[in-house]
Amino acid sequence: MKYFWLILLMGPVFALNYSENISPIIYKNCTSCHRGGQIGAFLPLTNYDEVFNNRFWIAYAIAGDEDSRHGDPIMPPWPADRSYSDLLDAMYLTEDEIHTFLDWLDAGAMQGSPDEEYPMPDFSEGSAIGEPDIVLQMEEPYFISGNYEDDYRCFILSTEFASPIDLSAMEFIPGNMEAVHHAIIVAVPEGSADALDNADPEYGYECFGDFGTSNISDFLGGYAPGTIAREWPQGLAQIIPANSDLIMQVHYAPLITDQTDQSSINIFIKDEPVERYVQEHLMINYLFALPPNEITDVTATWMIDSDISLIQFLPHSHLLGKSWEIFAVPPASRDTIPIIRINDWDFDWQFFYSPEYMIHLPAGTVVEATCTYDNTSDNPENPNNPPEWAFWGDGTNDEMFFVPFRYISYEDGDENIYLGDVLMGDINGDGDLNVLDVVSMVNIILSDDCPASADMNADNSCNVLDIVQLVHLILL
Numbered sequence: 034m035k036y037f038w039l040i041l042l043m044g045p046v047f048a049l050n051y052s053e054n055i056s057p058i059i060y061k062n063c064t065s066c067h068r069g070g071q072i073g074a075f076l077p078l079t080n081y082d083e084v085f086n087n088r089f090w091i092a093y094a095i096a097g098d099e100d101s102r103h104g105d106p107i108m109p110p111w112p113a114d115r116s117y118s119d120l121l122d123a124m125y126l127t128e129d130e131i132h133t134f135l136d137w138l139d140a141g142a143m144q145g146s147p148d149e150e151y152p153m154p155d156f157s158e159g160s161a162i163g164e165p166d167i168v169l170q171m172e173e174p175y176f177i178s179g180n181y182e183d184d185y186r187c188f189i190l191s192t193e194f195a196s197p198i199d200l201s202a203m204e205f206i207p208g209n210m211e212a213v214h215h216a217i218i219v220a221v222p223e224g225s226a227d228a229l230d231n232a233d234p235e236y237g238y239e240c241f242g243d244f245g246t247s248n249i250s251d252f253l254g255g256y257a258p259g260t261i262a263r264e265w266p267q268g269l270a271q272i273i274p275a276n277s278d279l280i281m282q283v284h285y286a287p288l289i290t291d292q293t294d295q296s297s298i299n300i301f302i303k304d305e306p307v308e309r310y311v312q313e314h315l316m317i318n319y320l321f322a323l324p325p326n327e328i329t330d331v332t333a334t335w336m337i338d339s340d341i342s343l344i345q346f347l348p349h350s351h352l353l354g355k356s357w358e359i360f361a362v363p364p365a366s367r368d369t370i371p372i373i374r375i376n377d378w379d380f381d382w383q384f385f386y387s388p389e390y391m392i393h394l395p396a397g398t399v400v401e402a403t404c405t406y407d408n409t410s411d412n413p414e415n416p417n418n419p420p421e422w423a424f425w426g427d428g429t430n431d432e433m434f435f436v437p438f439r440y441i442s443y444e445d446g447d448e449n450i451y452l453g454d455v456l457m458g459d460i461n462g463d464g465d466l467n468v469l470d471v472v473s474m475v476n477i478i479l480s481d482d483c484p485a486s487a488d489m490n491a492d493n494s495c496n497v498l499d500i501v502q503l504v505h506l507i508l509l
């Protein structure tokens with residue numbers, strides 16, 4: 034009883050309020066998209082009133098089902114199951130953050146003192162990488178009708194590259210952040226898609242699940258809101274073949290007002306010698322039939338014949354897709370390696386997923402991917418009502434099964450290469466630069482190892498010169 038009164042008395046003091054407890058959660062995780070001019074502009078979340086007025090909608094979108102929360106909440110958009118594998122740049126709220134929001138709701142959703150509000154982050158505009166070597170822009174603005182329908186469009190950009198380009202990064206810059214939902218870029222031999230463009234009276238041509246043409250190159254770049262473009266690390270690069278056009282497939286989200294878009298592509302050329310080229314294996318299965326009113330599993334495998342390091346993958350299906358699971362079974366007695374699981378496939382949120390560290394797949398490994406398709410009327414995305422037979426094809430009513438995997442030939446130590454942004458000098462990875470990093474650095478030098486974060490002067494070796502630079506940084 035004594036405690037009961039104590040809690041009652043303390044209640045008001047500890048009551049959760051927007052300014053102190055909720056604004057940091059929203060501004061750090063939601064506002065980059067949910068503000069004017071961005072893909073989530075229909076629901077701006079930039080101040081107390083906007084969050085208060087939509088608090089139940091937000092609770093629905095972030096809370097999901099407690100038992101299977103990884104990947105299941107609708108927002109932030111991150112369909113991959115975080116309990117299955119560790120992927121780079123995962124967007125999610127922690128259990129604590131979700132409960133803080135729900136508790137705040139229960140406690141009356143008070144504002145608190147506006148002075149205590151978390152400062153709005155400085156959302157960067159333009160390139161995340163820096164000054165591009167080449168910029169290719171859509172020749173003219175494309176008109177998007179405000180008819181509240183999805184629009185899938187391919188645009189051809191000519192490159193006029195007479196020799197192949199060592200690509201360090203390809204960054205898609207949406208011309209209209211509110212309209213562009215995602216984009217994928219490939220190269221084709223010059224002129225080979227022109228007939229498609231010429232046959233369509235508007236700029237570009239309609240395309241849904243692919244590019245409408247064969248002879249396409251590896252996937253060169255992509256975009257989805259929230260993705261971070263990066264240069265390939267160290268001596269890695271991809272190739273843009275000589276004499277090619279780029280095709281950019283853009284998905285425009287439903288809009289309620291007429292708008293235009295004129296997106297562009299930033300090309301960054303590798304300025305150091307290329308040691309390994311990024312290769313792509315396209316795992317594909319055309320041979321499936323999805324009977325109506327049934328749930329069907331489709332599987333494909335990839336036999337690895339020499340050691341590789343896996344660095345990216347993009348599972349792709351259309352609207353009947355329900356879930357994905359991809360894992361690798363190495364030879365001998367080693368454990369199965371989980372790659373990615375998506376419990377609730379969402380055509381709208383397709384990312385090029387990267388593991389945090391390169392994954393070593395030794396020769397003899399079998400990579401297995403399964404997509405489960407729900408061709409029943411329980412699937413709210415089913416384009417056919419009543420359900421109909423579905424086969425491979427590039428229309429909205431057709432289905433697909435493919436996964437581009439990006440990899441390089443394996444070298445010793447690849448599994449220690451972090452694929453995200455390295456904080457130079459943060460050798461123990463605690464997000465801070467201090468004397469502990471100097472201690473780790475000394476150990477590294479004694480051990481002959483040399484991770485990217487320790488090679489301060491980028492001379493491909495770790496030695497006393499790196500210590501000098503690190504100490505200088507710490508004292509700064």
Ligand code: HEC
Pocket residue numbers: 059062063064065066067072073076090091094095107108109110124126258259381
């Ligand atoms: C990467 C961009 C992005 C981020 C980050 C993001 N959203 Fe969204 N949100 C969207 C888009 C786009 C939609 C429209 C639906 C869709 O495309 O999935 C949406 C839809 C919603 C909806 C409506 C969902 C529905 O189905 O009714 C709510 C509510 C929402 N977001 C809240 C949030 C909250 C809260 C956060 C942060 C915890 C957040 N969003 C983070 C882009 C984003």
